Amino acid sequence: MDVAGLLAVAFAAGMLGGMVGVGGGVLFVPALVVFMDLTQLEAEATSLVAVVAVGAVGAWRQHGYDNLRLRDAVVVGLLSPVGVAIGVVAANEMSQRTLELLFAALSLYFAAGLARRALRGPEQPSPARSPR
Amino acid sequence: MPLLILWAGHREREATGTSLAAIVLIALLGVAGHAAYGNVDFAKGLLIAPPAVAGVIAGTTLQQRVPERAVSAVFALLLLASAALLIF
Numbered sequence: 001m002d003v004a005g006l007l008a009v010a011f012a013a014g015m016l017g018g019m020v021g022v023g024g025g026v027l028f029v030p031a032l033v034v035f036m037d038l039t040q041l042e043a044e045a046t047s048l049v050a051v052v053a054v055g056a057v058g059a060w061r062q063h064g065y066d067n068l069r070l071r072d073a074v075v076v077g078l079l080s081p082v083g084v085a086i087g088v089v090a091a092n093e094m095s096q097r098t099l100e101l102l103f104a105a106l107s108l109y110f111a112a113g114l115a116r117r118a119l120r121g122p123e124q125p126s127p128a129r130s131p132r
Numbered sequence: 133m134p135l136l137i138l139w140a141g142h143r144e145r146e147a148t149g150t151s152l153a154a155i156v157l158i159a160l161l162g163v164a165g166h167a168a169y170g171n172v173d174f175a176k177g178l179l180i181a182p183p184a185v186a187g188v189i190a191g192t193t194l195q196q197r198v199p200e201r202a203v204s205a206v207f208a209l210l211l212l213a214s215a216a217l218l219i220f
Contacts, residue, residue, distance in 0.1 A: 014187020049177025
C-alpha cells in the first residue's frame, strides 16, 4: 500500500478531469490497482466514488467560466441508466484479464485523443472567443 | 464530450462542464450498481476524493492559463504508460 503515490495520482486525475471534462477514472483505476492492491473490478467500482466528486466540483467550476449547459447534462444523465446497468453486469461477468484489456484499450483511446490535442495547430483563444 | 460537441453543437470548453455534470449522474448510478455487487471500497474511494477535488480546482484554473497542448501531451504519455502496465 502506498498512500502518497495514490494521493499524487488522484490529484493528477482531478486535474485531467477538470481540464478535459472526464471523471478521472482512467487514472484513478490504475492507481487503485497499483497502490492499493485492489482488483481491476474493485478499482473500477471504487473509482466511481471519486468520479462523483470530480464531476460535481468540475461542473461547478466550469459553470463559473460559463462552460456548462445543465439541461443537456441532465438529458445525457437521464439517458444513461440502461447503459450503466449493462456495464455493471458485464463487468461482473467477464474475466479479470478481459476487463484489464478493455480498460487498456480505453486508456489508449484517451491517450490518442489527448495526443491529437497536443499535436494540432495553434492554441485556441480564451473562452470569450466567438462561437465556431 | 465528443457526443456533446458533435450532436449538441457545444464548443469544446462548453462541453467540458456539461460532460462533467452528466458524469456525476452516470457515476452515481455506477456506484449504486457496483455497491449491490459488493465491489465498492468506500473508504478508499473517499480517500482519493479530496486530492482529486484539489486537482480539479487546479485543473480548471490552469485550463484558462496554461498551454493546453503541453498538458495534453503529458497526460497522453501518462495514459500510454498506464495502458502498457495493464497489457504487460
